[in-house]
Amino acid sequence: MDTQSYMPVPPGVGMEENFFSLDDILLSHERLPCRTDTAFPKLGFLEKSSETHDIPEGTKMEMPLWLAKGLYERKRHVISVDLPKVYREGWRTVFGADANVVDLHKMGPYYYGLGSQMLHFENAENPEIAQSILQTFIGRFRRTMDSSQNAYNEDTSALLERLDFLERALFRSGQNGLNAFQLWERGRASQLTASNLVTNYRKRKITELQS
Amino acid sequence: MFCEKAxxxxxxxxxMSDGQLPAFNEDGIRQVLEEMKALYEQNQSDVNEAKTEGKTELIPTVKFRHCCLLRNQRCIAAYLYDRLLRIRALRWEYGSVLPTTIRFHMCAEELEWFNQYKKSLATYMRSLGGEEGLDITQDMKPPKSLYIEVRCLKDHGEFEIDDGTVILLKKNSQHFLPRWKCEQLIRQGVLEHVIS
Structure with a gap:
């Protein structure tokens, strides 16, 4: 594999978010079911279903994670955050039974990331959620790793389909390792190659010319 | 909802996760800045109202808008920073002269930054390895021999090597050239490294 000089800011690990990471910004854009515990005057226009001037106390609305994190306070009741259904007990039982059969891309696609972020909000079920996320990851990791190490020169889209974003990143690094190893085995590791960036630019130019 | 543009x-x-540089979205940035300005002004007037008339019920709204301001700030900072990372990578992949199509995708400040980066890198490389300096963008993979076999993938015109000989890089012609001379051309996709 070619050495890449563009290295994006990596996403944060666990409960931490990385300020400059594009992945984390998109993760924190995921919406959570919330309920307001206080009124927000003058902001009624954000709620499309109502025509009031204010957002009254007790309104159920969806808020992106970043806003919920900003408004949430342990002591004062500004908003309360509900669990999205994939982290509730019903789904936790499903993950507990066999994590491998679940389509985490459809359920997530930031299942692990969002799950870790949910721990910021005080919730009685937090320990169970953390445990469930960890067990799900452990249960699925073996399969992700195996398939990334054994699919050489194959169409991987079917394998990737059901993976969460974190698992996709792991799958990709596994594939990079596999490809680099195969190159080395064939004595091609020292071959100089065109930069990926340049070839991709050229591909795009050709398609632009054709259209 | 606020912050959608950001x-x-x-x-x-x-x-474009492979590091390509899309055109600088000046319009998008301007729209976000306008939204921020509006949020800031509304907050300012509400804070004054809360202070002078003692309307404490406005405080959650002020906080709400403040979160949106911070969010917009984060998105823009990340946007600009990630672009800089991409521009820096271009120096390593393309060399110091960029194709015009890519230059058109940068804003004036980014071009300025690129030139400064180029200068810093050049100064650093001159300071290394004794009198002549050391080009650290060369030999990204450890070299096995000084000369390598290359094939031209497209017409590139005349090319002068160390000893003064001029060779014509014509499509599909094959040459035996000093490695350090062609590494950049290989990266740019003009030459192909042939291993027999």
Whole structure:
């Protein structure tokens, strides 16, 4: 594999978010079911279903994670955050039974990331959620790793389909390792190659010319 | 909802995850800045109202808008920073002269930054390895021999090597050249490294 000089800011690990990471910004854009515990005057226009001037106390609305994190306070009741259904007990039982059969891309696609972020909000079920996320990851990791190490020169889209974003990143690094190893085995590791960036630019130019 | 435009900027970069540089979205940035200005002004007047008339019920709204301001700030900072990372990578992949199509995708400040980066890198490389300096963008993979076999993938015109000989790089012609001379051309896809 070619050495890449563009290295994006990596996403944060666990409960931490990385300020400059594009992945984390998109993760924190995921919406959570919330309920307001206080009124927000003058902001009624954000709620499309109502025509009031204010957002009254007790309104159920969806808020992106970043806003919920900003408004949430342990002591004062500004908003309360509900669990999205994939982290509730019903789904936790499903993950507990066999994590491998679940389509985490459809359920997530930031299942692990969002799950870790949910721990910021005080919730009685937090320990169970953390445990469930960890067990799900452990249960699925073996399969992700195996398939990334054994699919050489194959169409991987079917394998990737059901993976969460974190698992996709792991799958990709596994594939990079596999490809680099195969190159080395064939004595091609020292071959100089065109930069990926340049070839991709050229591909795009050709398609632009054709259209 | 607020901050949708700002996330759109981030998405735009995220879609091109291989490091290509999309055109600088001046319009998008301007729209986000306008939204921020409006949020700030509304907050300012509400804070004054809360202070002078003692309307404490306005405080959650002020906080709400403040979160949106911070969010917009984060998105723009990340957008600009990620673009700089991409521009820096271009120096390593393309060399110091960029194709015009890519230069058109940068704003004036980014071009300025690129030139400064180029200068810093050149100064650093001159300071290394004794009198002549050391080009650290060369030999990204450890070299096995000084000369390598290359094939031209397209017409590139005349090319002068160390000893003064001029060779013509014509499509499909094959040459035996000093490695350090062609590494950049290989990276740019003009030459192909042939291993027999």
């Amino acid at each position: 996330v759109e900027l981030v998405r735009e970069l995220h879609r």
